[in-house]
Amino acid sequence: MSKSKPIVIVSGVALAAALLGVVSYTATKPASGGTAGSSAVAEVSADPADGVYPELEAYARRDASDKLALGRADAPVVLIEYADFKCGYCGKFARDTEPELMKKYVDNGTLRIEWRNFPIFGEESEAAARASWAAGRQGRFWEFHKAAYAEGAKEKGFGKERLTALAKEAGVPDLARFTKDMDGAAAKTAVSKDQEQGYSLGATSTPSFLVNGRPIAGAQPIETFTEAIDAAAKAAKAKRGAAGE
Numbered sequence: 001m002s003k004s005k006p007i008v009i010v011s012g013v014a015l016a017a018a019l020l021g022v023v024s025y026t027a028t029k030p031a032s033g034g035t036a037g038s039s040a041v042a043e044v045s046a047d048p049a050d051g052v053y054p055e056l057e058a059y060a061r062r063d064a065s066d067k068l069a070l071g072r073a074d075a076p077v078v079l080i081e082y083a084d085f086k087c088g089y090c091g092k093f094a095r096d097t098e099p100e101l102m103k104k105y106v107d108n109g110t111l112r113i114e115w116r117n118f119p120i121f122g123e124e125s126e127a128a129a130r131a132s133w134a135a136g137r138q139g140r141f142w143e144f145h146k147a148a149y150a151e152g153a154k155e156k157g158f159g160k161e162r163l164t165a166l167a168k169e170a171g172v173p174d175l176a177r178f179t180k181d182m183d184g185a186a187a188k189t190a191v192s193k194d195q196e197q198g199y200s201l202g203a204t205s206t207p208s209f210l211v212n213g214r215p216i217a218g219a220q221p222i223e224t225f226t227e228a229i230d231a232a233a234k235a236a237k238a239k240r241g242a243a244g245e
Helices: 014-022 088-106 123-137 141-148 160-169 175-182 185-200 222-244
Strands: 077-083 111-117 208-211 214-217
Touching: 077 088, 077 185, 077 222, 088 111, 088 222, 111 123, 111 185, 123 141, 123 160, 123 175, 123 185, 141 160, 160 175, 175 185, 208 222, 214 222
Parallel strands: 077 111
Antiparallel strands: 077 208, 208 214
């Protein structure tokens, strides 16, 4: 359930790209009991430097005006999510794991979450990605995100009328502007930029993540993310301490 594409990888990122690229959706999806299958990429060490690729930290934009991000721009840890609105396990992460990470880390300033549209399941995926960006233009991306990932939402499809209904549910104030933005060149460019970034680091399935340069593939248990975030926060604190010496 992944879509591959020729990948051009810059020097220094090749190993991390290979790690994400070789992990199949099947190997990283949650098992029937609700826990994720094992994967080398998802095994997080307590060593803050283990599995981290400093080159990939630069993928974080830390743009305070980014409507597709939550948390302080200067937060010590940035989690980047590459996801598709038609991906069932992205929805599971959005409903079950992400809210817990927000309460535990975003609210206290430790974590910033940056969304990347990574549509890989066809035209409706592309349309939903553009719609989410358009909702973001009016400050309603995360409300659209919640509506689109609600239980049973993807089964209704993401045709144009359905996307407008989701925008209305999300409280997008100007639906005419939403439609214009969704169909405009800027939306296509923004989605393409996110998509190419995902392909450049070797992601071929959703969801895929970076936590301060540490790749994680698949809808892993919350413990995988908390361990990665805690390790990244510890490393960031040590780095600040060394800089202040």
